[in-house]
Amino acid sequence: MAESGQFLIDGKPTPFRAGQTIMQAAAEAGHYIPHLCYRPEFPPHGSCKLCSVKANGRFTSACFEPVTEGMKVESETDEIQGYRKRVVQMLFAEGNHYCAFCEKSGNCQLQAVAYHLGMEDTHYAHQYPQRKLDASHPDAMIDHDRCILCELCVRASRDLDRKEVFGVAGRGLQARLVVNSPSGLLGDSNFALTDAAAHVCPVGAILPKRQAFTTPIGMRRYDKHDIGEESSLTPIADKGE
Amino acid sequence: MASPLGQSVTLHDIAARHLHARHRLLQMLREVQASRSYVPEEAIQFFAHVLNLPIAHVRGCVEFYSFLHTTPRGQFDVYFSDSVTDRMAGSEIVAKRLADRLGVTLGQPRADGRVTVSMTSCTGHCEQAPAGLANGRVFTRMTEARIEKMASLIEHGVPVSEWPAEWFHVDDGIRERGITLETFIPPGEAIRTALARGLPATLDEVERSGLQGRGGAGFPVGRKWRGAYETKGAHYITCNADEGEPGTFKDRVLLAKYADELFEGMTIAGLLVGAKKGYVYMRGEYEYMMEGLQTVLEERRAAGLLGENICESGLDFDLRIHLGAGAYVCGEQSALLESLEGKRGIPRVRPPSAVKIGLFGQSTINNNVESFVQAAQIAWKGAEWFSDHGETKSRGTKLLSIAGDCQRPGIYELPLGITVREVLARCGGENAKAVQVGGPAGTCVGRDEFDRRVSYADLATGGSIMVFNDLRDMVDVARQFAHFFAHESCGFCTPCRVGTQMLKHYADKIADGQGTQRDLEQVKSIGEFVKGYSHCGLGETAPNTLLDTIKRFPEEYTSRLLAEADFVPDFDLDASVTESRALTGRQDQLDQVHSD
Secondary structure (H helix, E strand, O other): OOEEEEEEEEOEEEEEEEOOHHHHHHOOOOOOOOOOOOOOOOOOOOOOOOOEEEEOOOEEOOOOEEOHHHHHHHOOOOOHHHHHHHHHHHHHHOOOOOOOOOOOOOOOOOHHHHHHOOOOOOOOOOOOOOEEEEOOOEEEEEEHHHHHOHHHHHHHHHHHHOOHHHHHHHHHHHEEEEOOOOOHHHHHHOOOOOHHHHHOOOOOOOEEOOOOOOOOOOOOHHHHHHHHHHHHHHHHHHOOO | OOOOOOOOHHHHHHHOOOOOHHHHHHHHHHHHHHHHHHHHHHHHHHHHOOEEEEEEOOOHHHHOOOOOOOOOOOOOEEEOOOHHHHOOHHHHHHHHHHHHHHHHOOOOOOOOOOOOEEOOOOOOOOOOOOOOOEEEEEOOOOHHHHHHHHHHHHHHOOHHOOOHHEEEEEEEEEEEEOOOOOOOOOOOOHHHHHHOOHHHHHHHHHHHOOOEOOOOOOHHHHHHHHHOOEEEEEEEEEEEEOOOOOOOOOHHHHHHHHHHHHHHHHHHHHHHHHHOEEEEEEHHHHHHEEEEEEEHHHHHOOOOOOOOOOOHOOOOOEEEEEEEOOHHHHOHHHHHHHOOOOOOOOOOOOOOOOOOOOOHEEEEEEEEHHHOOOOOOOHHOHHHHHHHEEOOOOEEEEEEEEOOOOOOOOEEEEEEEEEHHHHHHHHOOOOOOEEEHHHOEEEEEEHHHHHOOEEEOOEOOOOOOEEEEEOOOOOHHHHHHHHHHHOOOOOOOHHHHHHHHHHHHHHHHHHOOOOHHHHHHHHHHHHHHHHHHHHHHHHHHHHHHHHHHHHHHOHHHHHOOOOOOOOOOOHHHHOHHHHHHHHHHOOHHHHOOOOO
16 A cells, blocks of 8 residues: 555545545645544544545545545535534534533534534524533533533543543433443542543533633634634643633 | 342352453343342442443443343333334233233333333334233233233232243244255254365355345355455454344244254354354343253254364364343444443444454454354355345345234245235235335335335345335334334434434424424435434434335325424423423413414
8 A cells, every 4th residue: 555645625635644534634734624522632433423524425434434545525515514514403402502601612612613614503403401410529520411422531531541530321312421430420530630531521511610711702712713723633731721 | 129030149140150251241231130120239330340340331331221220120020012013013002001900100110119011122023913021031912811911910929930821932933934944954064064165165155155144234245254264363253133123033033943054154154264252142132042042052062063173173163142132223233243342332433344353353254143044054055055046136035024014924035036016915915005124224115116126236124024004104103213213323423313313303293293394304304414424324224214204105294294384393382381380380371372
């Protein structure tokens, strides 16, 4: 196999190295593909489906699909952007996302990608699930209302922190983030605010306590720029939210 | 409340019997459930501790499978099969009758802990419906008269083992035999033939036969085997005996009567690729066949057909049977492998394929029960014995399990390429207005398409054929399937987790006469989205019947739509404010929000 080659994203010739996924090659070339459950630090997960593209005419996830020479990738077509908007609308309809008073507002990737895709309503019947808040930990809380099951915290805790604080239980709509402690509460786990897992949540599900609304509106991450200007995310350690 | 089932077995015993092997966690949890009627918190913590697994992992597993519960079920735990053909045979009526007699709400244990009555996804006995499970034992042909007796037995605390034996009688259900059902291999003969011919030459034979995966996807079995054969390193052989597609019950008879052929096929695959171990992943509903299968395994070990130095070949191979615990998604190959590893059954990312990286990270051949049986027969009888049947692009015969509105429901072995019309003639279903080929994940065809063929090139099926006559309401059929998928979605990817719920919501709205043209359009657009965007075959096929029936029976939908309104809210405003009304005590005129 050749060490490197070229493929097309929306008709634009883009270089890739052997073994790269569409997402990796696109990010390296500065081409943003919307995503929520993907972070470069972890192996691809493929659950949010926001990064879905058409590769040689077939739907697949950019985060795990390997690039091949000459592959034709459609990403920012009306069809695909429309489908992406649906993914985001479904996530909004599934949980309880109150942007207006959520402290993650302005720094939230779900909200930012919704703006990026021009989402103006949630379109679908809201599920209004009843989920409990876990405020048992002295330094952080889990608001399950906002969890989108991206499992970034699960992976960060397992792969970077070597703690395995989080897991997912249940099936279908009952699928839920669970904490690895006898009581199931975060406060009874060995989770710490210094964990990588404390800083990967793309939404407002895992939040540090006593830091709400410290950044004025207008100065927040996505007040300043569109998420589409971030071709790949800054490493976890640099995140100063 | 003490359980009547071996409550004396300790958690230590269970863990020890399974050698403290993490991948056998699901097997351990099943035993806890059976002996205690639920998986108590102490068991979750115990297994996490002794297996050195995160508590979240064990809890995640317990909450994933429908037959595991975190709160006590009744001392008697009765499930009725909820498949559409069981319902047509009256499953809902008998379930409600039993619940009424016992004074329980469906799905909720009675306050005294005596009994729980619930519905469950298709149990695989559709031609002997209404069927179900009582403390894990399969019953068939339930009648209202039997329900009266069952209620009394439960009230008197008579153990299920002492209930009338005829309730638990399971017929073979075979109506037509073809080459496969007529071929019994004397134990070991296919293996000896394969070894004599040479294992690579046997692989050629399987490839030449044109055998395609009998689970329904139709991937060439020989190509899969060759892929594994050419992959270096350790190998596993796994058999998909999950048979969860509603309306499919043909593997049931193979497991019951053709176990030698199945094990023979798995063993030949194992010897070919140098696998030392194989697993049969059998759906939990088929637990009653476990004893028979174990006996066959023991006989084969005693005869030198499993274990070390099989048939003097110098090669070793052995088999284990794992039971599922109620999760349709585990019929998906990679979810099945996850479940075999003792995890939640979440489909994996592809690539890599299981042939490259499968069970325990090793190259794995995973085939359906029927595929292994036919592969063994091909190894014994040769490729032509098989490929002389069927049509060019779909070789051989296929076991079909037919149920619903036909005079002779049951299992038919027929050549692939047969038309739907001919299938209907054989089973006495000439009055059909619709046939669901391939289960809820398959295709629904109407009368003008009965000349289409059951084959991989046209209407593919893992075996399920459901027949519907003119009296059936196709909107209701599609609604039931929508409920099935919403219940069985694993919840991993957004389109399927949320989309199947949305489809269920709009299907209900339309079926209940509250839908508008706009809602029908919603179903179509969500359906296309879920099909195209989901992570695995479950989501990719979940909208099929809704979309098919909208296309083929449009009048059944449009006649249900509200003509006068072009928009009806997705929620009932009155119902939504009930709680606040109760809290504020307001019931005055101004408070009423009816739109009319």
